[in-house]
Amino acid sequence: KAGVTQTPRYLIKTRGQQVTLSCSPISGHRSVSWYQQTPGQGLQFLFEYFSETQRNKGNFPGRFSGRQFSNSRSEMNVSTLELGDSALYLCASSLVGRGSTDTQYFGPGTRLTVL
Amino acid sequence: QKEVEQNSGPLSVPEGAIASLNCTYSDRGSQSFFWYRQYSGKSPELIMFIYSNGDKEDGRFTAQLNKASQYVSLLIRDSQPSDSATYLCAVNLIQGAQKLVFGQGTRLTINP
Numbered sequence: 001k002a003g004v005t006q007t008p009r010y011l012i013k014t015r016g017q018q019v020t021l022s023c024s025p026i027s028g029h030r031s032v033s034w035y036q037q038t039p040g041q042g043l044q045f046l047f048e049y050f051s052e053t054q055r056n057k058g059n060f061p062g063r064f065s066g067r068q069f070s071n072s073r074s075e076m077n078v079s080t081l082e083l084g085d086s087a088l089y090l091c092a093s094s095l096v097g098r099g100s101t102d103t104q105y106f107g108p109g110t111r112l113t114v115l
Numbered sequence: 116q117k118e119v120e121q122n123s124g125p126l127s128v129p130e131g132a133i134a135s136l137n138c139t140y141s142d143r144g145s146q147s148f149f150w151y152r153q154y155s156g157k158s159p160e161l162i163m164f165i166y167s168n169g170d171k172e173d174g175r176f177t178a179q180l181n182k183a184s185q186y187v188s189l190l191i192r193d194s195q196p197s198d199s200a201t202y203l204c205a206v207n208l209i210q211g212a213q214k215l216v217f218g219q220g221t222r223l224t225i226n227p
Contacts, residue, residue: 033215035215042218042219043205101164106159109158
């Protein structure tokens with residue numbers, strides 16, 4: 001079974017631009033979560049989607065948004081990019097995103113650099 | 116107090132020895148606990164999860180959970196150089212949902 005895929009793998013943008021990242025979950029997984037990883041803050045939860053609905057949200061500004069499609073694929077968007085948005089953005093999928101034993105599997109990540 | 120705390124290391128262990136990685140968490144309502152391994156430049160890879168008090172073994176790895184002490188650990192037996200990586204402890208804080216909170220990770224080096 002194919003793992004979580006993310007595109008693109010690398011992105012370079014300038015301040016003020018916007019960016020869209022894509023994530024395809026493992027086949028059969030319906031929950032998709034997004035995380036931001038930086039050296040200073042570590043891995044931080046952005047949001048989780050299930051059945052095209054955002055179920056949980058982390059403490060990030062409104063510039064960070066996402067959506068999920070009927071095939072469970074998800075996109076996240078960051079508008080008005082800031083230098084501090086440079087990070088590795090990770091997508092993780094799980095079966096239903098509930099229960100103690102439902103585990104998340106991570107994709108390879110998208111490395112975003114903001115200049 | 117951080118929600119999930121790990122010793123950042125680096126932790127250096129000789130090959131063949133037992134590596135012990137520790138994690139504490141602040142929310143007594145935490146439901147499930149995960150250990151991920153992350154090699155430099157790669158994404159986190161799930162090693163194992165635990166949600167009941169006690170030990171859970173999987174090959175060379177043993178996870179230990181003590182909810183009363185709010186403590187979870189990972190033991191790696193017969194450590195190999197390929198085990199050198201950063202180990203991330205993650206806690207699912209919300210009952211019935213998934214919102215993992217990660218520790219900062221412990222960098223482990225296995226010396227041949």
